[in-house]
Amino acid sequence: MYNLKTNYNLSKNSWFGIGGKADKFFTPNDENELLDYIRNNPNEKYFVIGSGSNILFRDKGCKETIIKLGKNFRNIYIKDNQIICGSGVLKNQLSKFALDNGFVNFEFLSCIPGTVGGGVSMNAGCFKNEFKDIVEEVRGINIKNLKFVNYNKKEIKFSYRKIDLPDDFIITTVIFKINHGSKLKIKDKIEFFKKQKETAQPSKIKTGGSTFKNPDSKIKAWELIQKSGCDKKKFGKAKFSKKHCNFIENQGNSSLDIEKLINFTIDDVKKKFNIVLEPEIKIIGEK
Template identity: 30%
Template structure:
C-alpha cells in the first residue's frame, strides 16, 4: 500500500502494518499481511470498504480467525477485523439483535444467564456470530439457522435484511458463501424462554466432556471435517490417520476431527493433511 493510502486508512480506525496472519488465526498459520484495520464504528467499516474498492486494494473481512487456513505467502492487501467494532448486542424479551463481531460462545453464555435456550450448542465454538452465520455453524444436531429470523447484510453501498429463507441455510452452508462481496453486519435471533439452571447444567456438562476429549489447549481450527452419514472422526480413524503428522501439523491424537499445530506448522503441512 502507498503512503497516501496508509494515511487515509488511519482515518477509519486502528491500523497495524506488516502483521503476521498467524497471530490472527486460531491455528496460528499464515504469512504477513500489509495491514490490519479495526474500524472505529459501522460507518467507518462502510467507508473503508468503499475506499478499498476505489483504490483497488484487496481486502478480507475477518472475525475470530477460526476455520481459516492462510497461505504462508505475504498478502498484499488489508484485513478488516470486526471483533472490536461490530460486537454489540441488544435484547427485547426473547429477541436478540447481535452484531457480526460478537463472540459466539459469549452469546451462548449470555442467553444462558438470561434464561433463554436455543444456543446451548454454541458454548464451545471458537468463532464470531458472523462466521457462524457464514457457515451455518452448529453442534449437537443443532445449528444457528434454527434461531435466525433475519440477517443484516452490506451489499455494495446498501444494507439489506435477509429472511432466514433468503439465507439458504444448509449443512455448513449459506448463501453468503456464494457472495464473498457481501458482508454480514448483524442478525436478529429468536430464542425460547427456559430454565437458566437447566441450560447451565447442560452447557457445563458439555464443556467438561469437551475438555476431556478435545485438544482445546492446542492451536486448531476448531472442529475441522464435515460429517457424512456418521461422524467424520470415525472415517479418519478407520483410515488409520489418528495421529498422522506432516511437518508441524498433526491429526489430533485426542480427537481426530481436529488438526493441531504442534510447532511452527506451515500452510503446506496443514493443507497436505
C-alpha cells in the first residue's frame, strides 16, 4: 500500500503555515515505490516538495498530486571519494556531515533552509557560494518515459537560482565531490556564516525566505523594495520584515494576502524602475 493521503491540509508543509488542501499527498519511501506509483497513475500531474521553506500554497489547495520524498531519500554516505546524498536530506544536515568528515565547501549550506533536492533545482546559494560549485552528478526519474536518468555536471547548465534540467525529471540522489580540509577551519567558517545570517535576516517568523531573486549584480531586490516604498506596504496580515525587506512575514491565515503583496511589489517596482522582479518563492495551487 502507498503512503497516500487525500484531502490533505498543506499548511503544515509550508513555512508560511498556511495553504489549502491537496487532493492527494504521496510520500514514497524509495525510488521503486515512486516509479511504481507514477506508472500506475499516468494521468496525474505532480509537484515535488521538500521542507516547504520557499513555497506558498494557495488557499484553494492543489489539484496536482503533491509528492514529499520519504525516509529512504534521506540517506547520506561516502562512496568512491564522493558524497552520495538523498534529495530529501536537509541542507544543514549535509553541512554537518561534511564538517564531521572534514570536507570543505559545504559550510554555506548551514545557512540555507530546505532539502538538497530543492537546493539543486534552484541552484541555491549564499555568501558567494552555490550548488553548482559542489555538485558532481544528479540522479533521478523521468516521469514521462518512466526511466532512471543520470546527469553529470557538464550536462547541467547552472545559472542564478535555476538549472536547465527537464520539468518532468524528479531528483532523487545528488553526488558531491569531496575536498578535505581542517575541521577547525570548517567549524569557524560555519559559525561566521551563521552570525552573518543572524545579523542580516529575520528568524523565528513565518516566512518563505527570500521573496524575490536579485535582478542583477548591481542592484538587490531588497533595495528596489525599499526604494519603491513597498517595504511599508501591507495586505491583511502579510508584510515585509523590518529586519530584511526581501522577507515576507506572515501573521495571518491567508495566502492570498501574501500573493497580493508579491504582485503589488512586482507591479510597483516595474512602474517606478522598469525592472521586473522575479519571485524566488514558488506559488502553488488553484487561483
